[in-house]
Amino acid sequence: MATELPSASASARKIIHIDMDAFFASVEQRDDPNLRGKPVAVGGAKARGVVAAASYEARVFGVRSAMPSVTAKRLCPDLIFVKSRFDVYRSVSQQVREIFRAYTPLVEPLSLDEAYLDVTALGRPATDIAGEIRAQIREVTGLTASAGVSYNKFLAKLASDQNKPDGMCVIRPEQGAAFVQSLPVKRFHGVGPVTQKKMQRLGIETGADLAERDMAFLRANFRSSAEYYYRAARGIDDRPVRASRTRKSIGAERTFFEDLSTAEELSAALDDIIEIVWERIDANDASGRTITLKMKFADFQQITRAQSFAAPVADKAVFAKVGRELLADQLPVPKGVRLLGLTLSGLVGAAKIKTPKEQLSLGIE
Amino acid sequence: MGYSMKATVERATLLKCLGHVQSVVERRNTIPILSNVLIEAEDGGLKLTATDLDLQVVDSIAATTDTAGATTVSAHTLFDIARKLPDGSQVSLDVGDGNMKIKAGRYSSKLSTLPRDDFPMIAESELPTTFSLPGGTLAEIIDKTRFAISTEETRYYLNGIFMHVTDGKMYAVATDGHRLARMTLDAPDGAEEMPDVIVPRKCVAELRKLLDENEGDVEIGLSASKIRFRVGTAVLTSKLIDGTFPDYSRVIPTGNDKLLRVDPKTLAEGVDRVSAIATDRTKAVKLTLDKGRIVLSVTSPETGTATEEVPADYDNDGFDVGFNARYLLDILHEVKGEQIDVHLADAAAPTLIREGDNSNALYVLMPMRV
Secondary structure (H helix, E strand, O other): OHHHOOOOOOOOOOEEEEEEOOHHHHHHHHHOHHHOOOOEEEOOOOOOOEOOEEOHHHHOOOOOOOOEHHHHHHHOOOOEEEOOOHHHHHHHHHHHHHHHHHHOOOEEEEEOOEEEEEOHHHOOOHHHHHHHHHHHHHHHHOOOEEEEEEOOHHHHHHHHHHOOOOOEEEOOHHHHHHHHHHOEHHHOOOOOHHHHHHHHHOOOOEHHHHHHOOHHHHHHHHHHHHHHHHHHOOOOOOOOOOOOOOOOEEEEEEEEEEEEOOHHHHHHHHHHHHHHHHHHHHHOOOEEEEEEEEEEEOOOOEEEEEEEEEEEEOOHHHHHHHHHHHHHOOOOOOOOEEEEEEEEEEEEOHHHHOOOOEEOOOOOO | OOOOEEEEEEHHHHHHHHHHHHOOOOOOOOOHHHHEEEEEEEOOEEEEEEEOOOEEEEEEEEOEEEEOEEEEEEHHHHHHHHHHOOOOOEEEEEEEOOEEEEEEOOEEEEEEOEOHHHOOOOOOOOOOEEEEEEHHHHHHHHHOOHHHOOOOHHHHHHOEEEEEEEOOEEEEEEEOOOEEEEEEEEOOOOOOOOOOEEEEHHHHHHHHHHHHHOOOEEEEEEOOOEEEEEEOOEEEEEEOOOOOOOOOHHHOOOOOOEEEEEOHHHHHHHHHHHHHHOOOOOOEEEEEEEOOEEEEEEEEOOOEEEEEEEEOEEOOOOEEEEEEHHHHHHHHOOOOOOOEEEEEOOOOOOEEEEEOOEEEEEEEEOOEEO
């Protein structure tokens, strides 16, 4: 079926997806020799905390990000919890982005630890470029990164995950459709547990199963997402790499390993999310007028509660306070919470708001 | 033994006098007598006193005294009554049996009193330094510095105007840490050896009001802890701020090499106009300096942008600098002449502002990052 569609061709783009390996945890292990080779969890130090990132040594025990610290500790009794240091992660991230920009201005960061690069215009094998970039990242930061090289973002991202950590995977245009079809659908970006279950009911387990379904079937079952699945199953993704994405919102959400139900657990989880979101807001020099809390319950029922302001929220304390109030309004929760998210939208970007205005001081004490 | 007192006074005279003293009285007082004004009837006149324990005003007015004596009544109530009595009426004050009867024409009222002996007075003490200044000069000193007085209570030593004499010059300085204003004058006779003093903001405000109505010389007496101003018939006595004013001279820049000359009125009007769109509490205005002109601009994430070009005498490298619009206006509004000299270094350095035709005034303004 794939051959019917225009995808693989000589004029294919060259896209690289770079993903730092266990980024936060690796930075901690780099900076503290005592942590090297040991199971490390970043964040979650609080009694009811949640793991923000886990080192590969910890992952062996089944420790994952978003897992409650208690669970993580049970799985891995020797797990070492370290406090997150976002300022350090951000400066390392900056170093890495500088390496990218030495190759191309077409860099689209997704978060502190991953980015897409479009290196089509360089006229050199993308595999070489990806290799050089990985070597430089190691040299400059002392950290490892995995790379995925392919002809679109969808595949490049799947590829970088393929040989993690410290690995690389190339998916050539002629391999794209076959590669996608060999994967379980849950690896597809956008296929979460609910969709996955639904697909399972419909007999769709792999990309190949998905590719067999026609558009009418997909429309009937997945409505607005139908086209995305149709194209994804065929390895098609035309989204360009955007150097400066105009974001509509900045947020983060966490799916919990075990459903949370107490106020303490939820508050601790929200506090972690607030930290992460504010880092992103800060890194983007943005502020926004609407704060939205998203909550998904054990039965997948989802609610969102928002509060809007006349002026953009430019202060972390306000952002945190509103977030906590939105959560407090939902307490006690009627059923276990499997996902919690907080988003700032109605964004006023850096270009508009400029740097924060600050009255300088004469220095009289 | 009850207190008695009886006097008659012209309503307008009483009102003016109460106007001088009642603003010293705090609206909320935990000590009841501090809400009151002390009225003392003597031969040929009345003496009214108000205090907040740190600041005391005594004003004397002409009145017909039938029975000499003294009492205290609510300052704000008496002021309110005097305000509402018809112009030209004669007001009689008659004290007896713990009350003061007020009669004017067909109006009469009875206010409860508190004994005069309970009224706290700031102790008379020796004020070794005495000198006098023309009322107009004193008013100018206040006008050109008071806006910079800090309201931050933790830095209480900045909550007033610092006055000191150095090398025959008297300096009056105020700062809130973001801007500084200083007036200089030749030290008046008698002030050469005066101690450094910090005159509290409230005293400055009350003094300024008194100066509005008196053009003559003001007699000033001071010690290290107190200051007294004699303005016309009124005597203002205040405790001084017990603290050390910081060494401010080091924040006055001396090497700022970029000179901007501009008409303060045009600049003030422009700043006022462009900052109208700002919605923040602190309105930041950006000055883009270019040869022969400056462009004022304000950007508000909600409302939009505003710019205005202001002709200026500037012949240096172009650059941008931001200021708090209010701070800039505070200075510009006090300039009477047609030119200010703005000495700039860069967008993050103290900026020196002088008045073209008045070398006595000096302002230092710290920029805002915009």
